[in-house]
Each structure stands twice: as structure tokens, then as C-alpha cells.
Amino acid sequence: MASHPLAWEIAQASGLCAVAICLILCMLAVRPRGNAAASFALRAHEKLGWLALGAAALHVGLLLAVDQRVVEHVKLTAPRYEYAGILALLTLLFLTVPAGAAVRRRLWAQHRGFQAGHVAAACLLVVAMAIHVLTTDRYVHGPAQAVVYTVLSGIVLLALLRQRTRRGPTQTPARFTEGLVFGRYSRLVLTIVLSSLAALAALLPSGAARALREPFVRRNQPMLLHFPHHKHWAVDCFQCHHNFEDATGNGTCISCHRSARADLRMGVEARFHELCLGCHCDPPAIATAHGPVTGCDSCHAQPSPSDALPLSN
Numbered sequence: 001m002a003s004h005p006l007a008w009e010i011a012q013a014s015g016l017c018a019v020a021i022c023l024i025l026c027m028l029a030v031r032p033r034g035n036a037a038a039s040f041a042l043r044a045h046e047k048l049g050w051l052a053l054g055a056a057a058l059h060v061g062l063l064l065a066v067d068q069r070v071v072e073h074v075k076l077t078a079p080r081y082e083y084a085g086i087l088a089l090l091t092l093l094f095l096t097v098p099a100g101a102a103v104r105r106r107l108w109a110q111h112r113g114f115q116a117g118h119v120a121a122a123c124l125l126v127v128a129m130a131i132h133v134l135t136t137d138r139y140v141h142g143p144a145q146a147v148v149y150t151v152l153s154g155i156v157l158l159a160l161l162r163q164r165t166r167r168g169p170t171q172t173p174a175r176f177t178e179g180l181v182f183g184r185y186s187r188l189v190l191t192i193v194l195s196s197l198a199a200l201a202a203l204l205p206s207g208a209a210r211a212l213r214e215p216f217v218r219r220n221q222p223m224l225l226h227f228p229h230h231k232h233w234a235v236d237c238f239q240c241h242h243n244f245e246d247a248t249g250n251g252t253c254i255s256c257h258r259s260a261r262a263d264l265r266m267g268v269e270a271r272f273h274e275l276c277l278g279c280h281c282d283p284p285a286i287a288t289a290h291g292p293v294t295g296c297d298s299c300h301a302q303p304s305p306s307d308a309l310p311l312s313n
Contacts, residue, residue: 004066005294011066015059019129019255021052022092026122026156048094052062056089069223069296077219079270081135081212095121116185117158123196126153135212139158143206157196161189206299213270224301 063070073082108114130153140149162181177186
């Protein structure tokens with residue numbers, strides 16, 4: 001277990017809160033001018049934005065503070081889904097800080113331009129969060145939950161296509177884009193939303209998560225990995241060690257997954273993390289006695305004296 005399991009769980013809960021707030025903000029229509037009786041107040045929207053940014057910052061900062069191995073996920077050798085998480089944080093920062101009236105007027109001469117830029121960044125945020133959430137497998141487990149989260153994200157993207165408020169009898173727009181609030185940017189915004197929907201759909205195949213767990217830059221040396229085998233005697237070895245089942249029984253996981261074999265499309269880091277998530281986040285019935293992993297230090301640590309037991313071949 002991690003040295004600070006409670007802090008680890010608080011950090012994960014704050015990340016979940018940040019995701020939830022961001023999705024809610026995208027769904028709420030904001031009308032800073034005119035009759036706002038049926039709309040969300042602009043000031044409340046801004047406060048929620050800052051709350052989401054604070055929760056995301058707490059998620060990252062607390063993880064870095066309580067688990068020394070988390071720093072590996074902000075390096076160039078981090079898996080791809082962590083890049084998506086970093087991108088989501090930077091996008092949220094862009095959506096929050098320049099949205100203030102003083103900064104906004106300097107960056108955007110027209111309000112329509114600000115609206116279009118804000119919505120485009122929100123689309124990027126929704127897709128980046130989906131990549132991060134679905135691939136980490138922390139909050140969403142199994143194909144069914146992944147589909148539900150993806151559909152929810154798609155609904156959020158469609159909700160960003162705000163329609164103009166019509167007063168009195170007006171002629172129906174000849175095209176859908178003419179009815180949007182973005183003016184001359186309507187086609188661009190619609191294209192971005194549809195492209196984001198396509199990106200969400202591309203996350204559903206099982207191979208997508210495996211590819212996103214691979215790093216862009218592979219590390220030269222594997223990280224120290226400690227696995228106390230004697231504490232897992234009640235677990236069927238076939239759950240993990242397929243080489244015993246296929247009658248080879250030779251070598252180690254790392255020797256195979258760091259080799260140049262063409263049939264091994266997943267690197268050792270991605271394979272190990274998938275194995276840990278599969279057993280600890282969604283454990284088989286035979287492994288219910290083993291608790292969830294609460295930090296990178298749970299596995300990437302020096303073995304304790306009590307774990308230093310000889311293993312027979």
C-alpha cells in the first residue's frame with residue numbers, strides 16, 4: 001500500500017470532482033446579457049470554472065506530494081494518456097484565466113470570437129478528459145461504463161452548440177449553422193464539435209486504451225518493481241503468467257515484452273499497468289482477498305525484509 005493512502009484517495013476524488021464540474025459547465029447555458037431567468041449566471045459560471053481548476057490542481061499537486069513515483073508521469077517517458085491529462089489541465093487554465101473581463105477584452109475584440117474560442121477549447125477539454133479517464137480505468141471500469149461515459153461526453157459536446165434566442169415571429173434559418181450564436185464562426189464551431197465526437201468514438205475499441213498506455217518516448221531502464229509473490233499464493237498463476245499455460249515457462253515478462261518480437265505490440269510498461277488495473281480495479285473472484293492499489297509506490301518500491309522470502313522455481 002502507499003505510504004499515504006488517504007491522501008491518494010483524496011487526490012483521486014478531487015480529480016473526479018474536476019471532471020464532473022467541467023462536464024456540468026459545458027451543459028449550462030450562460031447568458032451574460034438580457035433576460036437570464038432561464039440561464040446560468042455568468043458569475044456563477046466563472047466561480048465553478050475556478051473551482052474545477054482548483055480541484056484539478058489539487059489532484060495533480062497532491063499526487064506528486066504523496067507518491068514519489070508519480071513524477072514519472074510528468075516526464076517525456078510518461079504514457080500517452082498522461083499527456084492528455086496535462087493537456088486537459090492546460091486547457092482548463094486557458095478557459096479560466098483569460099475569461100475574466102479585463103483579459104478577455106484584450107484578447108478578443110468581439111464577443112462572438114470569444115464564444116467560438118471558448119467552445120473550441122471546451123471541446124478539446126472534453127476529449128482530453130475522456131482519453132485520460134477512460135485509459136486510466138480509475139473511475140470507469142469495463143466496456144459498459146466506458147460506453148456510458150463516452151455517450152455522456154458526446155451529449156456534452158452537442159450541448160455546446162447554443163441556439164440563438166428568438167424574440168417574436170422570425171423566419172426559420174435555412175441552414176442549421178445560421179441558428180447558432182457564434183455568427184460567422186458557426187461553421188468552424190460545428191466542424192470542431194463533430195470532429196470531437198469522432199475522436200470520442202475512436203476511444204471505444206479495446207485497442208485504443210492499449211495504445212494510449214504506451215509512452216511516446218521509451219525509458220532506457222525499467223523502474224524498480226517489487227511484487228511479493230508469497231502474498232499471492234491464493235491467486236491462480238494462470239491469471240497472470242500465460243507462459244506457464246502455453247507450456248513454454250521460459251524467461252520473464254520483461255525479457256519478452258522488451259524484445260523485438262513483432263507479435264508483441266504492447267510494451268512492458270503498458271502491459272504491466274494493464275495487468276495491475278485488471279487485477280486490482282476489477283478483480284476476478286479468486287483474487288477478492290487482495291485490496292486495490294493506492295499509489296505507484298505500492299509496486300515500485302524496495303522490498304521490505306518481511307517480503308524477502310526465497311521463491312522456488
